[in-house]
Amino acid sequence: MDVVLSQLVAGISVGSILLLAAIGLALTFGQMGVINMAHGEFIMIGAYVAFVMQGLFGSGVSLLVAIPAAFLVGGIFGVVLEQILIRHMYHRPLDTLLATFGVGLILQQLARDLFGAPAVQVSNPPWLSGSVQILGTNVPLTRLFILLLVVAVVAGLAALMAYTSLGRRIRATVLNRNLAETSGISTRWTDRTTFFIGSGLAGVAGVTVTLIGATSPTMGTSYIVDAFLVVVAGGIGRIKGAVIAAFSLGILQAFIEYSTTASIAKFIVLIAVVAFLQLRPQGLVSVQTRSLA
Amino acid sequence: MSEKKRQSRLTAYAAIGAAGTLVLSACGARAGEEDAAVAESCVDTDGDTIKIGFINSQSGNMAISETTVNDVLHMAADQINEDGGVNGYELEIVEEDGQSEPATFAERSEYLLTQECVAAVFGGWTSASRQAMLPVFENNNGLLFYPTQYEGLESSENVFYSGATTNQQILPALEYLKEEEEIESLYLVGSDYVFPRTANMLIQQWAEENDVEILGEDYTPLGSTDFSTIANTVAASDADAVFNTLNGESNVAFFSQFDDAGLTAEEMPVMSVSIAEEEVDGIGPALLDGHLTSWNYYQTLEDPENEEFVAAFQETYGEDRVTSDVMQSSYNSLFLWAAMAEEAGSFDVDEIREVADGTSIDAPEGEVTVDGETQHVTKTPRIGVINSDGLIDPIWEGELTDPDPYLEDYQWADDEEAAEYAEEAED
Numbered sequence: 001m002d003v004v005l006s007q008l009v010a011g012i013s014v015g016s017i018l019l020l021a022a023i024g025l026a027l028t029f030g031q032m033g034v035i036n037m038a039h040g041e042f043i044m045i046g047a048y049v050a051f052v053m054q055g056l057f058g059s060g061v062s063l064l065v066a067i068p069a070a071f072l073v074g075g076i077f078g079v080v081l082e083q084i085l086i087r088h089m090y091h092r093p094l095d096t097l098l099a100t101f102g103v104g105l106i107l108q109q110l111a112r113d114l115f116g117a118p119a120v121q122v123s124n125p126p127w128l129s130g131s132v133q134i135l136g137t138n139v140p141l142t143r144l145f146i147l148l149l150v151v152a153v154v155a156g157l158a159a160l161m162a163y164t165s166l167g168r169r170i171r172a173t174v175l176n177r178n179l180a181e182t183s184g185i186s187t188r189w190t191d192r193t194t195f196f197i198g199s200g201l202a203g204v205a206g207v208t209v210t211l212i213g214a215t216s217p218t219m220g221t222s223y224i225v226d227a228f229l230v231v232v233a234g235g236i237g238r239i240k241g242a243v244i245a246a247f248s249l250g251i252l253q254a255f256i257e258y259s260t261t262a263s264i265a266k267f268i269v270l271i272a273v274v275a276f277l278q279l280r281p282q283g284l285v286s287v288q289t290r291s292l293a
Numbered sequence: 294m295s296e297k298k299r300q301s302r303l304t305a306y307a308a309i310g311a312a313g314t315l316v317l318s319a320c321g322a323r324a325g326e327e328d329a330a331v332a333e334s335c336v337d338t339d340g341d342t343i344k345i346g347f348i349n350s351q352s353g354n355m356a357i358s359e360t361t362v363n364d365v366l367h368m369a370a371d372q373i374n375e376d377g378g379v380n381g382y383e384l385e386i387v388e389e390d391g392q393s394e395p396a397t398f399a400e401r402s403e404y405l406l407t408q409e410c411v412a413a414v415f416g417g418w419t420s421a422s423r424q425a426m427l428p429v430f431e432n433n434n435g436l437l438f439y440p441t442q443y444e445g446l447e448s449s450e451n452v453f454y455s456g457a458t459t460n461q462q463i464l465p466a467l468e469y470l471k472e473e474e475e476i477e478s479l480y481l482v483g484s485d486y487v488f489p490r491t492a493n494m495l496i497q498q499w500a501e502e503n504d505v506e507i508l509g510e511d512y513t514p515l516g517s518t519d520f521s522t523i524a525n526t527v528a529a530s531d532a533d534a535v536f537n538t539l540n541g542e543s544n545v546a547f548f549s550q551f552d553d554a555g556l557t558a559e560e561m562p563v564m565s566v567s568i569a570e571e572e573v574d575g576i577g578p579a580l581l582d583g584h585l586t587s588w589n590y591y592q593t594l595e596d597p598e599n600e601e602f603v604a605a606f607q608e609t610y611g612e613d614r615v616t617s618d619v620m621q622s623s624y625n626s627l628f629l630w631a632a633m634a635e636e637a638g639s640f641d642v643d644e645i646r647e648v649a650d651g652t653s654i655d656a657p658e659g660e661v662t663v664d665g666e667t668q669h670v671t672k673t674p675r676i677g678v679i680n681s682d683g684l685i686d687p688i689w690e691g692e693l694t695d696p697d698p699y700l701e702d703y704q705w706a707d708d709e710e711a712a713e714y715a716e717e718a719e720d
Contacts, residue, residue, distance in 0.1 A: 142553055
């Protein structure tokens with residue numbers, strides 16, 4: 001029982017990291033169909049924002065300042081990328097893939113030039129050290145914080161999509177771009193905003209991964225593959241799919257890893273996703289679109 | 294874009310790709326022919342300079358570590374040149390970037406040997422890069438100085454190993470844990486590649502002989518950042534200590550999640566063999582405070598050679614820079630080569646090899662002597678404890694230890710099994 005519970009907790013925390021890394025991608029790739037290989041580097045940018053904030057405000061308060069700051073910085077980078085590169089490549093997914101991969105490399109080198117190649121240290125705030133007992137298992141406070149943050153982000157995003165005019169515009173554009181445009185929606189503006197939010201969320205993910213892992217120029221590469229895995233398995237175009245996929249993959253990974261090893265768990269999870277996509281190519285949750293494209 | 298335009302663009306890409314492949318295969322053919330042709334070394338000793346090669350990764354994921362080696366090699370070359378060079382020749386450095394790719398290391402080192410005609414090459418870090426360069430140096434009868442501590446089970450006539458082999462780093466660490474920390478059980482955590490797997494195989498054999506129980510052996514893919522499950526199992530195992538062979542950034546995640554799981558250095562010290570001064574800063578001294586490392590050199594060593602070395606390095610590269618074991622071994626390797634070449638009165642590889650045995654220098658880590666048979670060097674094992682300033686204080690020092698890469702003096706070590714294993718892992 002202890003093992004089941006502690007692995008469940010481990011799985012949920014793995015899932016929450018996966019989801020944070022993937023949620024921005026679920027917007028840009030899922031909603032807009034843009035394969036942004038630089039998404040991992042936006043996560044890296046968020047982590048370095050946390051590092052800079054720590055230098056400015058000292059460890060403790062800095063985390064709370066860093067989250068909105070990283071959202072803003074990540075978002076701005078996203079909009080700039082969309083404006084100068086990606087918007088010229090809509091409907092050319094393979095070109096976008098290559099170009100954004102190149103942008104990712106440039107951003108990595110930029111981080112190396114600015115902050116040096118070795119990992120920098122972002123220390124956890126004192127109020128997040130230690131752990132709490134939940135149902136008899138130790139849950140580190142950092143993990144709890146990440147989970148709560150994910151819940152807040154997903155709830156916020158869901159509300160945005162469901163209840164605001166921006167959300168309605170985004171959904172309309174996804175469902176049928178031409179009709180949306182005919183109805184007077186500026187799809188250009190919608191695209192840019194969607195990209196801002198998606199990239200900003202990558203920045204937020206970057207801040208949170210500093211709590212558990214290294215902050216270095218190449219850190220983004222360790223999250224990008226998992227993020228795509230979650231979005232593809234979850235079904236393109238639905239946030240709900242990404243949520244279910246992230247937590248299922250996280251829990252699956254944790255339980256397999258407990259009885260085998262980390263390498264084998266990664267392998268089995270990957271095989272499971274491939275097999276699942278054979279049966280259900282559209283992913284867990286799919287969108288019925290009426291667009292002709 | 295129209296379909297036709299797209300088509301023509303694709304064709305153009307394909308053409309560029311094909312042309313690239315052709316150029317590459319042409320290069321390959323050229324290199325292959327030379328392989329057979331090169332018998333005599335082409336080292337040029339007519340002028341008043343002698344060429345040597347540095348091969349370090351200036352790009353890719355190993356650049357973090359290997360650029361520090363490059364810095365220190367330049368410093369060593371400058372110091373040698375200030376003192377009049379080697380055999381009266383000034384050192385001329387030819388640099389190549391290994392790009393963190395073993396294949397690039399092989400290709401660029403072949404270029405250094407056959408095109409630039411360097412007298413010796415210094416560099417390489419990962420075992421994969423060394424193994425990729427090995428046939429190049431053997432075929433061309435070149436000389437490689439490899440600075441990193443590694444998994445042993447190798448001894449090539451064309452390589453001098455200035456870092457520690459297993460009996461100078463891993464075994465002393467185990468001995469220390471058993472004698473001083475009085476451990477009865479151990480948990481092994483490592484990255485999933487050749488060094489940790491080979492090291493852990495030896496640790497398993499040692500443990501059996503020494504009645505230490507191995508409670509678990511876990512590997513994560515290189516670069517892995519999730520250790521929540523491993524932290525759980527390590528905590529549940531209640532082992533007396535952890536032996537850590539994780540590489541690179543995984544260490545940050547491991548120590549952070551180890552700490553999250555409520556584990557401390559007092560209850561369960563972690564002995565690491567890949568964390569030196571350079572890495573401590575990125576992981577954070579707070580997380581590492583009190584944990585153990587096993588190396589032959591620490592920046593804090595108090596001997597005049599080391600104080601001079603650290604002062605010179607910080608003067609050249611900045612007060613905030615640190616010096617580490619591998620950097621020091623690289624620094625030594627250039628002086629060892631210079632001493633051997635002086636002794637031989639020549640840059641000829643065979644003549645250098647002949648005089649190698651017993652060549653000795655006063656290094657920052659203490660006296661270092663080349664063993665002619667294995668072409669490794671003697672080393673003093675030292676256990677260090679990481680302090681809150683991010684430096685490592687030596688707390689235990691072993692005897693000056695002769696290199697024994699095949700662990701021939703250790704009855705329990707079944708090195709055949711380990712060698713087979715290392716070979717398999719490599720494939």
